[in-house]
Amino acid sequence: MSGTRLDPYSDRYAARTHGMTASEIRALFAVVSRPEVVSLAGGMPAVTALPLDAVGSMIGDLVSGHGAAALQYGSGQGDPRLRERICDVMALEGIGVGEDPAASPDNVVVTVGSQQGLDLVTRVFCDPGDIVLAEAPSYVGALGVFQASQAEVRHVEMDADGLIPQALREALMALRAQGRRAKFLYTVPNFHNPAGVTLPVERREQILALAEEFDLLIIEDNPYGLLGFDREPLPALRARSAERVIYLGSFSKTFSPGLRVGWVYAPVAVREKLVLASEAQILCPPSLTQYAVARYLDTQPWEQQIKVFCELYRDRRDATLDSLTALMPDGVTWTKPDGGFYVWLQLPKGLDAKVMQPRAIAARVAYVPGVGFYADGSGQRFLRLSYCYPVPDRIREGVRRLATVIESELELRETFGGIDPATLHGAVSGSHGGAGSPSARSAAVEPRAGGNTPTADAR
Numbered sequence: 001m002s003g004t005r006l007d008p009y010s011d012r013y014a015a016r017t018h019g020m021t022a023s024e025i026r027a028l029f030a031v032v033s034r035p036e037v038v039s040l041a042g043g044m045p046a047v048t049a050l051p052l053d054a055v056g057s058m059i060g061d062l063v064s065g066h067g068a069a070a071l072q073y074g075s076g077q078g079d080p081r082l083r084e085r086i087c088d089v090m091a092l093e094g095i096g097v098g099e100d101p102a103a104s105p106d107n108v109v110v111t112v113g114s115q116q117g118l119d120l121v122t123r124v125f126c127d128p129g130d131i132v133l134a135e136a137p138s139y140v141g142a143l144g145v146f147q148a149s150q151a152e153v154r155h156v157e158m159d160a161d162g163l164i165p166q167a168l169r170e171a172l173m174a175l176r177a178q179g180r181r182a183k184f185l186y187t188v189p190n191f192h193n194p195a196g197v198t199l200p201v202e203r204r205e206q207i208l209a210l211a212e213e214f215d216l217l218i219i220e221d222n223p224y225g226l227l228g229f230d231r232e233p234l235p236a237l238r239a240r241s242a243e244r245v246i247y248l249g250s251f252s253k254t255f256s257p258g259l260r261v262g263w264v265y266a267p268v269a270v271r272e273k274l275v276l277a278s279e280a281q282i283l284c285p286p287s288l289t290q291y292a293v294a295r296y297l298d299t300q301p302w303e304q305q306i307k308v309f310c311e312l313y314r315d316r317r318d319a320t321l322d323s324l325t326a327l328m329p330d331g332v333t334w335t336k337p338d339g340g341f342y343v344w345l346q347l348p349k350g351l352d353a354k355v356m357q358p359r360a361i362a363a364r365v366a367y368v369p370g371v372g373f374y375a376d377g378s379g380q381r382f383l384r385l386s387y388c389y390p391v392p393d394r395i396r397e398g399v400r401r402l403a404t405v406i407e408s409e410l411e412l413r414e415t416f417g418g419i420d421p422a423t424l425h426g427a428v429s430g431s432h433g434g435a436g437s438p439s440a441r442s443a444a445v446e447p448r449a450g451g452n453t454p455t456a457d458a459r
């Protein structure tokens with residue numbers, strides 16, 4: 001390497017790489033894997049709750065008994081047997097049931113996790129400068145895909161019941177007034193990442209009605225829908241509209257993220273494009289992991305296993321909410337998920353989760369600061385807690401440490417008044433204050449104005 005430039009290739013990169021930065025979560029990975037840190041950061045499923053011996057021998061049998069196919073290239077659209085079984089899984093959320101015409105394996109495209117599905121859908125629909133509507137906050141991996149495709153994200157407000165239909169209407173009206181339209185709405189209706197909230201049935205109907213009225217396409221991303229703690233799954237948006245909704249599914253949270261198997265369920269014309277785009281990207285999804293998932297669904301009590309996961313996550317959710325209620329100081333609020341992996345927490349005014357993060361790490365607790373979940377760089381007062389991975393005692397300890405850090409930040413704020421907390425951190429290093437007052441706070445995803453700033457270095 002010659003010259004003074006750090007990166008000798010910098011004048012060669014495509015424009016779309018310029019906004020690419022490591023996500024908050026990736027940056028945290030090295031730190032949070034240290035054993036002394038309680039990580040409430042990563043959304044890693046509790047895979048050790050799987051029957052690992054049974055899964056292991058099943059995969060061994062696949063190689064020894066069916067290696068000629070399982071170790072070979074396969075169809076670009078995905079293994080037909082797996083696509084059939086995916087239809088059975090989708091039926092649990094009303095897809096292909098009742099009034100919905102039978103789900104067809106022909107319209108399923110198997111992907112390398114739903115993340116690849118998200119990338120394919122975005123490639124197929126978005127040119128640079130196109131507008132995508134997405135909840136505020138939104139899944140960080142989706143924002144990364146939209147940014148890489150140079151789409152412009154416009155956020156739509158949520159509250160404790162998910163996306164607000166009136167806010168969606170206003171966003172659509174504003175676009176119409178500008179003579180523009182969104183390529184699609186990206187939404188996570190169940191146990192939202194990061195907000196933890198779920199869209200009730202009435203809102204689903206309202207959002208589908210808006211999709212009809214404004215000729216809107218919806219991308220329904222649903223990796224957590226079967227992980228409800230207290231009730232049967234709600235009907236998918238896709239179950240109510242075959243033409244307006246493209247559905248993304250995943251086995252990452254109900255079986256294993258390490259196998260990287262997800263899918264897209266799309267109308268036939270879109271499916272064609274998705275298959276072509278996927279073949280250009282990866283030729284075909286991995287045969288071995290597709291066979292493994294299909295065999296797992298064929299031979300193992302997978303619905304029972306999902307119940308096992310749900311019970312485990314319910315205990316961890318309870319440990320999180322109970323300790324938040326017992327320990328957090330006044331002014332801190334959080335959502336109350338009834339499924340999935342995440343609690344979304346709002347700090348009192350004047351605190352900044354990103355600025356506070358080094359102190360939290362020093363106190364041996366990790367979370368994900370909220371800013372990464374907004375395309376416009378807002379969300380400073382928010383942070384995401386994941387309860388899926390640590391055992392309840394570790395969660396309680398993690399929340400205790402976090403409460404102490406927040407107390408200490410509040411003391412700093414009291415002492416130094418309106419001074420920017422970022423400045424204080426340079427000037428003051430101190431011990432962490434005592435435990436907070438025990439009072440429960442209500443769930444809220446702070447209503448925000450729809451942002452329209454193109455993605456910058458939000459992560």
Ligand SMILES: Cc1ncc(COP(=O)(O)O)c(C=O)c1O
Pocket residue numbers: 043112113114115116139141188193221223249250251252257260261262
């Ligand atoms: C909302 C959402 N969509 C998509 C994904 C990607 O999942 P997969 O492992 O199927 O690629 C995740 C993973 O955390 C997620 O939370």
